[in-house]
Amino acid sequence: MTIQPIRLFDDPVLREPAKPVIDFDAELRKLITDLTETMLEKHGAGLAAPQIGVGLRVFVFHPDLAEGELAHLVNPVVDFPDEEEQDGPEGCLSIPGVYLDTRRRMNVVAKGYNAYGDPVQIVGSGQLARCVQHETDHLDGVLFLDRVDLERRTRLMEAISQAGWYDPDNPPTIKTSPHR
Template sequence: MTERQIRIFGDPVLKTVSDPIGSIDDRVRGLVDDLVDSVRPPGRAGVAASQIGVNLRAFSYNIDGDIGYILNPVIVETRGDKEPVEEGCLSVPGLWYPTPRYPFVRVTGTDVDGNTIELSGTGLLAQALQHEVDHLDGLLYLDRLEKADRRAAMKEIRESDWF
């Protein structure tokens, strides 16, 4: 289908809790195609439907060349204590801050045929799964930052040329 434009900080869709996907129709299939096309460019680990302006619970991922998607994802398991991991976001261009994330995560959901999908891992995959589910819950990684880092990030945003 099409690589879609990424919505930027300040767009209300990024702070909206996404609706669950009910029946799978051509609209949902088209969304999946767009999500997959939108995550292909280099440097993209994940794209949530809300980041392309669609208020549905779906995201795509691109981890070490493994590209896929998941509908109605739910984090079903975390392991370890949260650790600060350098994190950025396509919707907050140019900013990177240490964000507390679990070192292991397992997510379940479905594909467009209704089959169960399970994604689990550590490192970048664990970080991306948490980051994208946060998007679907109306959260940006900025919402997870320590107070001083969040204040610094907001200052950087206000001074950026894209805001």
């Protein structure tokens, strides 16, 4: 079991778009195992490879801790079947202890691959849709604080500035999400 340290939001790796996975090999499966074990250890709903310093398009998720299901997606492509939205609390293991209402799409269809290169599709709504969008954003160098309006972002930055891990000499950059 290899629990990896989670990169915090001011780490540059979190702002870089991840590269597509080309080799579906034992190394990829080890990465997925490390991501899964780290996510479970930290009690997260999802974890993307950049969050442990690996710039590849891979994430694991566990959106409903009561259900016991674990999954992963490699090289995801996300689409939305409708315009319905949800607005609810969201947090991030890379921004520990901070939660903020964030607007997301209610329904999602995500296509990608499993650890062996087999095509998979995930169709979900509610918390599952939120989780898939959040983790896919990580693969694009986007954090959930990039998705909130100015008022919410201000509250979030105030909460972050009071966190014990925050470095005031190295404030974060906020960028605009490339997604609708």
